[in-house]
Amino acid sequence: MRPLRTNCIIIIRMKSNYQISAAVILISNNNEFLLQQRDDKPGITNPGQISCFGGAIETGEQPIDCAMREIKEETTLDLHKQDVKLFGVYGASMKEQGWLGEGHFFVTKGINAEKIQIHEGRGMAKIKLDADLHEYKLTIMTKKVLQDYTKRLGLA
Numbered sequence: 316m317r318p319l320r321t322n323c324i325i326i327i328r329m330k331s332n333y334q335i336s337a338a339v340i341l342i343s344n345n346n347e348f349l350l351q352q353r354d355d356k357p358g359i360t361n362p363g364q365i366s367c368f369g370g371a372i373e374t375g376e377q378p379i380d381c382a383m384r385e386i387k388e389e390t391t392l393d394l395h396k397q398d399v400k401l402f403g404v405y406g407a408s409m410k411e412q413g414w415l416g417e418g419h420f421f422v423t424k425g426i427n428a429e430k431i432q433i434h435e436g437r438g439m440a441k442i443k444l445d446a447d448l449h450e451y452k453l454t455i456m457t458k459k460v461l462q463d464y465t466k467r468l469g470l471a
């Protein structure tokens with residue numbers, strides 16, 4: 316009985332540290348990924364790296380609603396749900412991403428990069444869809460998601 320009780324405690328701890336996030340892959344009308352250049356502040360996940368715009372899902376919030384909220388908070392974009400499609404759900408590990416949980420990634424296309432203002436992070440990174448992603452300081456998860464996206468397009 317004692318090992319079973321120990322396992323239950325471990326599971327409870329894992330659940331309390333489990334984070335669900337949502338992010339949007341923005342594709343410009345010039346066939347570029349529009350990504351967030353993260354701040355280089357101590358204490359944040361993946362400081363100084365490049366990632367999709369997004370963040371943690373709040374209690375009771377659906378992933379699509381989180382993605383829409385985060386885009387509006389971090390940029391001047393006001394997207395419509397019908398223009399944002401689920402691309403995939405990816406698992407996150409403490410070892411690789413610095414957090415444990417899952418990331419829901421959505422995609423929207425035809426964004427005019429010149430009309431976007433950034434409210435969070437150090438700015439916006441523009442990366443051509445056919446670029447070598449290894450040349451950029453992308454977060455591990457962002458690199459995986461973008462590689463999968465370009466593979467689906469037949470670019471990789």
